[in-house]
Amino acid sequence: MPSEPRIADLGEKKLIKRLLKRSRINSLFLNKFLDEHSVKSTSDDAALVDLGETYVVASSDMLMQSTHFPDEMTPHQIGKKIVTVNVSDVAAMGADTIGIIVSMGLPRDMLLSDFDEMVEGVLEACRDYDMALIGGDTNESRELTLCGTCIGFVEKYKVLMKCGAQPGDVVAVTGPLGLAAAGFEVLVRERSVRKIKSLDPDFRALVLKHALQPEARLKEGVLLADTGTLTSATDITDGLLSEIGEIMDASPGIGVTLYSEKIPVPEAVMEVGRLMDKDPLEMALSYGEDFELLLTIKKDNFKDLKDLEGLDLHEIGFVDSSGVIQMIDKYGKTEIITAKGYEHLH
């Protein structure tokens, strides 16, 4: 007799879709007026609350010790990370930050000094992103669990969403990919081998920084939204291909073609790949945690954007109407590839 289905059989993305589909049906019974966007935004990085000329943007992201915090992450870095992942969701909507609420589930025996260091990390990140810690609460829990709610705002006509990509648009990212993935590979390897002697210390420091202390592209998101030339955007938390899949789900009928040669894979990722027998391109495409922004941009406007100060835009492909993700390799050969992002619960 087959056993009853468990949630791990479905995987995170399908679970969320199951949840949000039910939610949309539920919304039909609402008496209160709800703007089309507030409901539409349930599949976006953050929720939108319509206030006439502006949207208030609210993200919510939960991180837990066993899934998200490698042993090598300090309490200070853990505090920074809960802020960064939430700010990244707000940045992906082109919004600026106002403040964050951090709810904490804490194990009874957590050292007070670790708690203080974690709070210091939260506050340092708040300073980095120029916003306030506007609330928080603590609960007892079996494992360290942090849930952040970042509140931001964006003028309505500037908001960036996952929907809106059009065939012909340029596909671009705000920075190199695969650094966090390479960092996690180094961490895992160094748990058995004391240190990878052959790895350049600067490369090692760079990839570990991206794995343990990532940064959100807040300034970039605000700057890009200001230009009014983006057709869609999201942040790369679950891997490039997975996020492209999200953009495609939100803009039915489109497809994306990538140039393998144009994916910005830094030297450090190449080197880690070589030393650990991992495909660097795979690290750039299918691991997450890079927190760069993935964008689609009207073709005619892309040149002007490239020259904007403070941006490091990389064109990686274009939107088409194929309905699939394709990759053109260095020999000009086109191949259909499958979206394969990092899946919790799998």
Place this chain on the structure above:
Amino acid sequence: MPSEPRIADLGEKKLIKRLLKRSRINSLFLNKFLDEHSVKSTSDDAALVDLGETYVVASSDMLMQSTHFPDEMTPHQIGKKIVTVNVSDVAAMGADTIGIIVSMGLPRDMLLSDFDEMVEGVLEACRDYDMALIGGDTNESRELTLCGTCIGFVEKYKVLMKCGAQPGDVVAVTGPLGLAAAGFEVLVRERSVRKIKSLDPDFRALVLKHALQPEARLKEGVLLADTGTLTSATDITDGLLSEIGEIMDASPGIGVTLYSEKIPVPEAVMEVGRLMDKDPLEMALSYGEDFELLLTIKKDNFKDLKDLEGLDLHEIGFVDSSGVIQMIDKYGKTEIITAKGYEHLH
């Protein structure tokens, strides 16, 4: 040698105060303009974001299996509860709801049917409070963990906060106290004794409903805020005395005198107290989870409020300038009592 201090040595309230004190110092370094209230609201039930004539209100509350969900609570009731605790925080500010984001930490082996039932509970509660589920995400975790973020709004001049109580104000609550506490007593007892035969079945059903499926006083909060006669408010999640302590912390120099005879302790709580050898008044004063609102009201306006339809206001005492909480018993004897609410992490 004394061991290093752990967070359990401090307790939840002191931890939050420690966190928010650091947060206020941090805010001094902010470049972005932040309204006095957005910072002030860090000790309130929800955060306030200033938008000119209105505030957007954002709550964030986390619940975990081991601390908040008794085994007897069904997945449907668990789903309802994460919504209710957050709506209660919004209601305590006199705000109306727009929507809620629910982040979930789920054990791998959770039954899909239980997940669906829990989501149905979330959605039913959304219907009850006339709002939308505007976002959600799922993560893998060791124990079931839910974090809700309820977004609401309130016209600025109507907002209710913990600060503002004045000597002479009437202290009131929106309904009976101690029912949830009595329900939890019954649950605990029935884990060893199959059923408490001598307990009236109607009483049993009533107290269990309050323990397992509490409701937030949203309509009452909005109605009361509309009158413009309240000087302060909060919701009773941690017990009446603990919440009075919060109001006193926020309005320095005041004290509160209660009449023991006027505390609304229902028959069902009296009966459970009698059968289980518990003090019914203690259940009403010091346990939490009732989700009624605690209010201070200008004395001259209280009579008009009592006649408002849809309210069940109980006057329980008055604000004074004693700096302590005092209780006048049925013989007219006054005694100083100590705030003693439910403390997580203790």
